[in-house]
Amino acid sequence: MLTCQPLTNHCFALLTALCLLLPIQLAHAEQPLIHHELIVTLYPDRHHIEVRDAIRLPEAWQSQKLSFLLSDKLQISAMEGRTMTDMARVVDPTQQGGFHTYQLAPYLPNEQEKQEKAPIPQLILRYSGKIESTMQQPVSGYRGGATISTGGIGEEGVFLGGGTGWVPYFEGALNHFRLTVIMPQGWRSLSQGKPLSHTQERDRMVDVWEAPHPTEAIYLHAGQWHRYKKQVTTRHGQQPLLLAVLLRQADEPLAQSYLQDTLDYINLYEDLIGPYSYDKFVLAENFWETGYGMPSFTLLGSQVIRLPFIRTSSYPHEILHNWWGNGVFVDYAQGNWSEGLTAYMADYLLQEHNHQGVLYRHTTLSKYAGFVRRENDFPLTHFTSRHDGASQAIGYGKGLMFFHMLRRHLGDKMFIQGLRSFYQQYRFKAASYADLRRTFEQISSMDLRPFFTQWTQRAGAPELELEATSIQPDGRGWRLNFTLLQKQPGAPYQLQVPLQVTLQGESQPQPLVIPMQRLNQTVSRYFSSRPERLDIDPAFDLFRTLHAGEIPPTLSALFGHPHILAVLPSKGPLAEQQALRRLVHAWGLSSVQDDQLTNLPTDQALWILGQHNRFREQALAPLRNQGVEVVHNQITLAGKPYELAKHSVVTVTRQGKQPIAWLSPQADQIDALIRKLPHYGAYGHLLFAGDSSENLLRGKWSQTQYPLSVVFDAQGQASTAQSAPTLAPELSLTAP
Ligand SMILES: [Zn+2]
Known part of the structure; x- marks a missing residue:
């Protein structure tokens, strides 16, 4: 079974188009909030859009010069409430499209307005243009790259996201909005927020959406779908929650199974993390192959949606992004932590529930060993979104192993408490690894700075070797001696190395954890019976560079x-x-x-x-x-x-x-x-x-070499193990 879906991507790729343009330095404190009152008319047959946006800016901005970005495919025909002083074209380095940047003069009330204390006027923009779909099926490169699209308008469907630049974008601010969408008959729209109405007015359909929660980008998707819905109450929910599935071809059984899965996953993550933040969740079939997770909805391609394993991998992953990424936002300038955490609590955790956690971690480490070299490695704090196998092996793979090690470091209970507290404190705010660290430090009263620094700010991984293993009689028992080495270049990692010792006459090995602070550490331990086998990190709990012998060869x-x-x-x-x-x-x-x-x-x-x-x-x-x-x-x-x-x-x-x-x-x-x-x-x-x-x-080929495992014969002679270690069953992460 595939453990990672190459066809999936996330909304963050779309945001990145803007992030690259103007790196967003998001303040951790309250970010300014902008309200948009949008009236949008879509003409899919002409790839055309008309927009009226009444923008309420933060009061503190009224006396300042301002600038915003808008797609260069859109022309502003009217502006009220401010005066434009300049306009320039900005080239998007991702070449997904260009933007215009508009400069606005400060708002200065005249004498009469001052005396009458007239309310500060809204900035009202009318603009329109043709945004053709530039959709392409993801094209695979040799190294696993895929093209991204910023969306467009066409008869097959409409997708307008952050990267499209269809709503004026003010750097550093978050948005909430009310959106009216006017479309041809038979069409439906989808956006974040709550659907207020879906009505027919003469020969056109009119949808109204209200999104009261702060959001980074405003999405508008539209198409001709079959709609399946269900009102539910989640285990922790106060309000009824609307679940819906939108399919391009009618398929009742598929829709019903997704509706049930949606409720199950929302319950699972409410148990683990905290209440779901939105009024609805919609799965919509997209008109090209995607796995995008937006606030309160996900867009899956026609093939992806019908792959059976998606329902236990990509689908929970996209749902969980409502907590990580679209619930707590990512401060991209300091590294995207949300993919690692989402992969850990969705793709990985469901495998752990199936007793496949060890295999998943081994696969994760194998991919890192396969794709990442010194030349293309980078620290987690430099990850924004994946663009090839190496960036995926780091941002998702090393990211999820980071959270696995943090969980082992703190214990399951404190790990869950920390995540709950993080969600509560940073919901609808941008957060970084440093914010995660502070939250877990508050919960645990531990100094986690060294742990976070070495795993998130340093590229690479420790390489462990085992040397000089021996056993000898010691009084009534036996002494086990061995030396652990770290062979990677640079300073030693501070590690808690898990290992296990199998003693004569015992069927289950004894688990131990050895703290390792140096490049070279000699260990000597007394046991009451003769050790028969020693396994270092047998369950792949450490993020480390695997030995060639630990990785059965893969493509x-x-x-x-x-x-x-x-x-x-x-x-x-x-x-x-x-x-x-x-x-x-x-x-x-x-x-x-x-x-x-x-x-x-x-x-x-x-x-x-x-x-x-x-x-x-x-x-x-x-x-x-x-x-x-x-x-x-x-x-x-x-x-x-x-x-x-x-x-x-x-x-x-x-x-x-x-x-x-x-x-x-x-x-x-x-x-x-x-x-x-x-x-x-x-x-x-x-x-x-x-x-x-x-x-x-x-x-996959079976592993035939175990370079970090040693067996001792009856004479105490040590040799490298030729068979897999016996592992104790793992307890899966559940809500305490
Ligand atoms: Zn994701």
Whole structure:
């Protein structure tokens, strides 16, 4: 099962377009609030929008010069309440579109207005323009990148978000609003806030929304949907909550199962964190493939919405963003903590409930090892949103491991208390890692500065090694000695290293935690019985760089490698040879033909391409102990034979540290493989149907080396363990 959905992204990508333009330095104190009274008419057939926005600015701003941004696709036809002094074009560095910046003179009341104490006038803007949809299906790059779109207006649907610049944007302020949307018959709109009405007026539909809570960006989505709804009361809710599912094609069973899931997840997160902040939650089917989480609604693409695993991964993730990201906002200038925390409490936690927590953490660490090098690493405080495998492995992966270690450091009860307090204190305000630290310090009375500093402000990870393990009789019992080393460059990390010791005659190992402050630490412990086995961090509770032997080879090692060589076949069907050239070109790989090499190079990650590649055997031989074999054009994978002529096959192995993949494709499916394979980074072998490129099999190799585990024989001789450790069952995080 996929543990991370490559198709998903979050609203933050849209905000980032603006963040890049003008880095927002959000004050932690109260942010100024702006009220918008918006009347919007949408003309989807002409990609056109007309807006009247009556803006109530903070009183303190009235005597100041002001500036705001608006999309350069929109033209202002009238302005009341202020005088424009200048206008300039700003180029968006993300090239998603341009903006105009408008300068306004201060408001200076004349004598009569002063004497009459006339109310300060609103700033009223009328503007209109054509915003065409620039939607594209996310295009996968070799390193897992995806394009983002800032939205548009068209007959397939309307999406206007923060990055579109469709509402005047005043830096550093939050917004609340009332929004009237006028649309063609049969259309419906969706925004954050409460739906006040949905009526037909002559041949047009009119929706009214009210959003009383502060929000960073104002969203307007519209389409022709089938609507399914349910009024519910959550376990902690005072008010009835409206749940709705909006689908482009009628599908009652799908809608009903989502409505039930929505209620279950909102109950789960209310139990863990605190009350849900909004009056409704809507799942809307988007008109391109997304996984966006907005305040009180989510937009999932038509394919995503129907993938069964989404309901236990992306869907709770988007719902949880109503607490983290859209409940407590992110102070982006100091690092986006919300993705790590949301991934930890949604994607990860549901796996932990299924007793798959260890596997999830191992996969998370494997991705970090696969994608992140010294050159592309950065601290968590520099993460804003993901744009490739490395930024995802840091912002989501290291982020979630940070919260896992914090939870272990504090204990479950204090961890939950801290999160509740953080939510209560910072709801509808921007917060940073420093705010998280202060909250957890208040709850725990601990000094958490060293912990937060090393994990959020430092790039990289500790690399642990185990040395000089021995046991010897000691009085009536035994003494276990070993040395733990930190091999990463730079200062030592302050670690609480979890380990376990299995004693003779005992079925369950004894768990221990060893504090480690130095690069080199010798440990000596007395036990009443003879130790038979020692395992350092056996459940992957520490964020650390895994040893090559701890990571069964996966495709991510190839997709993240800085030096990659593709070896093309000189033999085999012409169509296959041409298809493989296309793949090499599409992925931008260096290549060489197999007949030009005597030996394979050893300093690059290798793609051995083609069923008849002369180096095929070298890519497959190391997998024999995993049951892989090619005999008479049949490959045996996971115990079953498959005909190579009817399937596309990928296997990954490793020689020392060098990852080597073999791909035997069906030539006419090459475009699908080019697109799909970068999304299967977590796997060691893949099998696709030859005629449809449907994935038939995906799997991971079993781990065969345990460099941080040692076994002792009856004579006390130590050797590296060859089998997996026995792990105590984990208790899942639940509300205390
Ligand atoms: Zn997210």
